[in-house]
Amino acid sequence: MSALIEGLFNGISIGSVLLIAALGLAIVFGLMGVINLAHGELMMLGAYTTFVVQNVFKPLGEPWFELYILFSLPVAFIVSALFGLALERGVIRFLYGRPLETLLATWGVSLILRQFVRSVNWLLVISIAVFCLCFFGGMAILKRLSHWERIRNWAITILLFISSAISIALGFLIDRVGTLALTKPWFSARNVDVTAPTWLRGGWKILGFQMPYARLFIIALTIICLLGVYWFLNRSTWGLRIRAVTQNRSMSACLGIPTAKVDALTFALGSGLAGVAGCAVSLLGSVGPNTGQNYIVDTFMVVVVGGVGNLFGTVVAGLSIGIINYLIGSGTLALIFTSTESLKPLVDFFLFFATSSMAKVMVFAIIITFLQVKPAGLFPQKGRTAEL
Amino acid sequence: MLQVSNLNVYYGESHILRNVDMSIPSGQMVCLIGRNGVGKTTLLKTIMGLLKSRTGEILFTGKPISKIATDRRVRMGIGYVPQGREIIPRVTVKENLLLGLEARPQGRKGNEAIPEEIFALFPVLKTMLSRMGGDLSGGQQQQLAIARALMGKPRLLVLDEPTEGIQPSIILEIEAAVKRIIAATGISVLLVEQHLHFVRQADKYYAMQKGGIVASGSTSELSQEIIQEFLAV
Ligand SMILES: Nc1ncnc2c1ncn2[C@@H]1O[C@H](COP(=O)(O)OP(=O)(O)O)[C@@H](O)[C@H]1O
């Protein structure tokens, strides 16, 4: 009995990590159809944000430090959502309906982000800020001109050139005269560690085994996020707009729905959820520039198996993949068959896969087989969005 | 209310609309007739901003709207009931109606109630509020589509073949509803229609052939030859 509960708990806890990581993608990929390969990096951004918030809270002393994780959740959401918003406005909105270009562009963005956390320092931040100030400030001023439409392309080219020149020159200048503190990378390429507050360390002993509090926290967080997303999509005004736009974009525009705003908001929401997921996974291990990569394949897998565009499917898929993964990886499946002598080869077979990395191989194989039978996933979407 | 001048529209390289001129006076109902495939829907889509014109100008209440995005045109007061109805399928009837509120100039504000006039015009909808839009029959969807457009209180209502593929009794209901809407609100209407009876309700007609306007005038002087030539009956 306790073994069963333990297996279920561990499976659900692996599943809930998968699920919280996949939730944002279920919106961005599932609802909007955008293949965002930088989704993992948005998670990583959330994880690094948690690290920064933790360092800000450290000097504040005991009662405050215990609570930093609760602060870092909304901060991670906002940071990732803002970055997602910039990504949508700056890159992805030009690529709607062009999956290959989106794939390549977002892959590029993921590489940039990975390098960004490796080398980010005050100098880089200042240079980027100056560039944005020059470029967008200049745009705002030039837009007031009456003949803006005619000079638009020229103006953008020249502004781009001038702003980069100014920010690069400033960068060199600061590099010459500035102190080392300005050019020292914030995180460096090595992994950083988020220390869980004491109330998340240890575990809850029940029936002879232990449920780690950090895992319980992630399960609770996943449930809250799921309920929040469900409420937002099905009960709020913006949720209705999002559903309308994902089901029939051109008719939604003909109803007066600002589709461009809806796209931006949807993407920001999905990205923000990636940030929250990043905050959650930072509790499970150290965080590095490649953290996002560890999750990107899994998250796409969960969304595809669940049936693209179906939140409920994503939940079922996340939990089942988690449970199957645990049953195989822990050798529980092999144990079931040991009692029967004639099933010896089967036991050997499952024992072979009873490590976490081999379990992944087997889960992958199972999923590929499953998708041969049901290519549209567990809960295929009916209607016109499915035909796209 | 609406002026279209010298409009040329292409699908890729095929020239669909050729030098279309048309005007809808305020408070009048104008009917556009023509056989299948002459470009009626294309003209309506261009007015809504779903298609771009290569040349030409569209004025709505005197303002040029060719460069304005679809959703802003709608909020300026153009209600659209497309061919094929385009009900949002996996959203309830009530939510479909609430989406109609987005067309108000200031956008939708919270959860407003659906006005009784809508149910007075289309009583069927009242009993179906919690059904999915995609589960309604064709006639019900058509009524929903018109009701949805009216929720935004448009100044110009654009209807693309509202009676296409609908059983005769419901056609009469829809016709009567459109008449009552015009009587009650003084709205301008642009109608694409194949049923002669409905066409005769309009004040003015334009006849289209091969992407151009070839005849126009008052519907009271619709001659038998014109009807023979341009209506697919
Ligand atoms: N998406 C499209 N791509 C290319 N050609 C189209 C498309 N839609 C319509 N057409 C062509 O444009 C012409 C006008 O179509 P349409 O405006 O729908 O006609 P109507 O509404 O008068 O029946 C037709 O010849 C049709 O084949």
Ligand SMILES: [Mg+2]
């Ligand atoms: Mg048509």
